[in-house]
Amino acid sequence: MRIRRDKRDRLIASGRPAYPVWVDRTHSLAQVREQWAHLETGEETQDRVGVTGRVVFIRNTGKLAFATLQEGIGTRLQVMLSLAEVGEDALAAWKSDVDLGDHVFVEGRVISSRRGELSVMASSWQMASKALRPMPVLHKDMSEESRVRQRYADLIVRQEARDMVRTKAQVLGAIRGVLAEQGYLEIETPILQLIHGGAAARPFHTHMNAFDQQMVLRIALELNLKKAVVGGVDRVYEMGRIFRNEGVDATHSPEFTMLEVYQAWGDQTTIGALMRELYLGVADAVGSRVLETPRGSVDLGGEWRWLPVYDAVSEAVGETVTIDTPRETLLAYAAKHGVEVDPGLEKDKVFLELLSELVEPGLLQPTFLCDYPAIAQPLARPHRSAPGLIEAWDLIIAGVERGTGFSELVDPIIQREVLTEQSLRAAGGDPEAMQLDEDFLRALEYGCPPMGGLGLGIDRMIMLFTDANIRETILFPHLKPEA
RNA sequence: GGGCCUUUAGCUCAAUGGUAGAGCUGCGGACUUUUAAUCCGUAGGUUGUGGGUUCGAGCCCCACAGGGCCCA
Numbered sequence: 001m002r003i004r005r006d007k008r009d010r011l012i013a014s015g016r017p018a019y020p021v022w023v024d025r026t027h028s029l030a031q032v033r034e035q036w037a038h039l040e041t042g043e044e045t046q047d048r049v050g051v052t053g054r055v056v057f058i059r060n061t062g063k064l065a066f067a068t069l070q071e072g073i074g075t076r077l078q079v080m081l082s083l084a085e086v087g088e089d090a091l092a093a094w095k096s097d098v099d100l101g102d103h104v105f106v107e108g109r110v111i112s113s114r115r116g117e118l119s120v121m122a123s124s125w126q127m128a129s130k131a132l133r134p135m136p137v138l139h140k141d142m143s144e145e146s147r148v149r150q151r152y153a154d155l156i157v158r159q160e161a162r163d164m165v166r167t168k169a170q171v172l173g174a175i176r177g178v179l180a181e182q183g184y185l186e187i188e189t190p191i192l193q194l195i196h197g198g199a200a201a202r203p204f205h206t207h208m209n210a211f212d213q214q215m216v217l218r219i220a221l222e223l224n225l226k227k228a229v230v231g232g233v234d235r236v237y238e239m240g241r242i243f244r245n246e247g248v249d250a251t252h253s254p255e256f257t258m259l260e261v262y263q264a265w266g267d268q269t270t271i272g273a274l275m276r277e278l279y280l281g282v283a284d285a286v287g288s289r290v291l292e293t294p295r296g297s298v299d300l301g302g303e304w305r306w307l308p309v310y311d312a313v314s315e316a317v318g319e320t321v322t323i324d325t326p327r328e329t330l331l332a333y334a335a336k337h338g339v340e341v342d343p344g345l346e347k348d349k350v351f352l353e354l355l356s357e358l359v360e361p362g363l364l365q366p367t368f369l370c371d372y373p374a375i376a377q378p379l380a381r382p383h384r385s386a387p388g389l390i391e392a393w394d395l396i397i398a399g400v401e402r403g404t405g406f407s408e409l410v411d412p413i414i415q416r417e418v419l420t421e422q423s424l425r426a427a428g429g430d431p432e433a434m435q436l437d438e439d440f441l442r443a444l445e446y447g448c449p450p451m452g453g454l455g456l457g458i459d460r461m462i463m464l465f466t467d468a469n470i471r472e473t474i475l476f477p478h479l480k481p482e483a
Numbered sequence: 484g485g486g487c488c489u490u491u492a493g494c495u496c497a498a499u500g501g502u503a504g505a506g507c508u509g510c511g512g513a514c515u516u517u518u519a520a521u522c523c524g525u526a527g528g529u530u531g532u533g534g535g536u537u538c539g540a541g542c543c544c545c546a547c548a549g550g551g552c553c554c555a
Contacts, residue, residue: 003509003510004509042516057517057518057519057520059516059517059518059520059521060517060520061513061514061515061516061517061520061521062513062514063514063515064514064515064516064517065517066516066517066518066520068518078517078518080515080516080517082515083515084515099508099509100508100509113516113517113518114516114517115516115517115518117517117518119516133493134493134494134508134509135493135494135508136493136494136495136508137493137494137495137506137507137508137519138494138507138519139494139495139506139507139519140494140496140506140507141495142495143494143495143550143551144550144551145490145549145550145551148550153494250551250552479549479550480548480549480550481549
């Protein structure tokens with residue numbers, strides 16, 4: 001670093017800025033590649049361009065120097081500096097002043113080298129931004145920790161990291177495109193809330209000075225979006241960051257991006273159809289409807305099966321299981337099939353354990369698991385024909401939960417009963433149970449149209465399309481401070 | 484929360500309990516068609532932190548911290 005620091009100082013002292021505010025760039029590297037793609041090996045033009053980029057390879061040979069510039073998300077182009085064309089001083093300065101990692105500006109003719117590499121043959125060059133810190137080596141992967149701690153360096157040296165940035169933007173754009181086309185309005189709702197609700201999770205706590213009030217960061221988007229539907233925003237969604245104060249590992253991040261969509265006059269079936277369209281829209285934007293996953297090939301374009309959860313568990317244990325199957329019987333099934341469950345769990349939670357252990361991992365193709373017991377989702381509507389069940393589904397693709405949807409509960413009386421029960425659990429020490437949100441109940445009391453709603457974790461969706469872990473889908477994930 | 488693995492040069496990694504090394508990067512030099520250029524030379528270290536065992540610790544033991552994988 002000290003030597004590069006000296007180079008910077010030397011440049012500045014000699015009147016050549018190390019960090020000029022402007023250089024006369026005429027073309028991006030991508031434009032040069034596109035416009036002069038037709039050049040034959042060794043063909044030279046008199047077309048003059050000014051290009052910029054970060055020096056990622058450098059090959060200085062006596063009187064002819066080569067460097068590879070890298071621009072933006074991955075375009076590269078070679079530049080050449082010949083003694084005959086830039087002159088002795090400029091070539092000597094290039095050799096002494098330019099290091100790997102520097103941004104440079106090169107002006108010259110577009111040519112194809114004798115080996116057929118499209119290049120800019122320099123007539124002059126200029127430092128555009130001097131790098132003081134050496135780049136990581138390009139030929140070995142950085143350790144996973146370095147990648148995450150210094151994502152900027154990871155982005156410089158690793159194409160997959162750059163691709164992830166583009167893919168994530170394409171996914172967000174495709175989702176907004178599908179929703180906009182169908183008349184959904186995107187809204188923003190408060191991240192700082194008085195009461196956490198809409199999901200089962202531990203919140204982060206904070207304090208608002210202005211009100212001298214304890215606040216929580218939102219764990220879901222649900223309640224505010226439903227209030228918007230009450231007010232007449234019939235098709236509404238929010239895609240934003242939510243916060244859960246829980247474990248951090250390859251599939252869990254304490255903050256992640258969630259999409260929730262609400263559709264007045266819809267139900268679990270119509271919202272399921274929308275879920276499929278969202279997935280297909282994203283698939284078409286980033287690649288293919290057929291995905292290769294570690295568990296096998298997934299065809300998103302096929303029929304998405306609806307599978308009632310009691311049928312699925314019955315098949316898995318080889319016995320008929322219903323909402324009325326006693327707790328002890330379920331515990332016996334669990335023991336028989338090697339599913340470890342806390343013996344103190346209530347009946348329906350034992351059932352959900354069986355479902356997630358015995359059924360979900362085996363579902364490769366897109367499947368809506370449906371007809372859940374009521375305990376699974378406190379905000380879903382009781383089933384229109386099956387007593388004790390609710391109208392809710394979980395979407396499983398490649399063995400992993402990818403999203404959820406309901407016919408939403410809009411009866412304010414039943415909703416109050418359900419939330420009161422939840423708040424009693426919370427008071428009883430269940431840290432994930434919901435609190436009673438009186439403002440939400442008041443909104444429902446004004447009357448809410450029947451509606452379907454869905455929730456979708458964007459990062460998990462991207463993990464499916466890119467086969468990456470969650471720390472790679474999030475550009476700057478959380479790590480403990482360096483020692 | 485439990486188990487296993489891991490932390491050494493800017494980066495990626497070596498090193499029977501006995502003088503801490505290599506490749507790339509960096510620095511100096513040679514070379515007018517290179518492609519991770521090549522060749523010659525050279526610099527670079529409180530081995531995560533703190534204790535302990537030992538004549539002697541990067542290596543063995545303990546604690547702590549960071550990272551990873553698996554399990555709950």
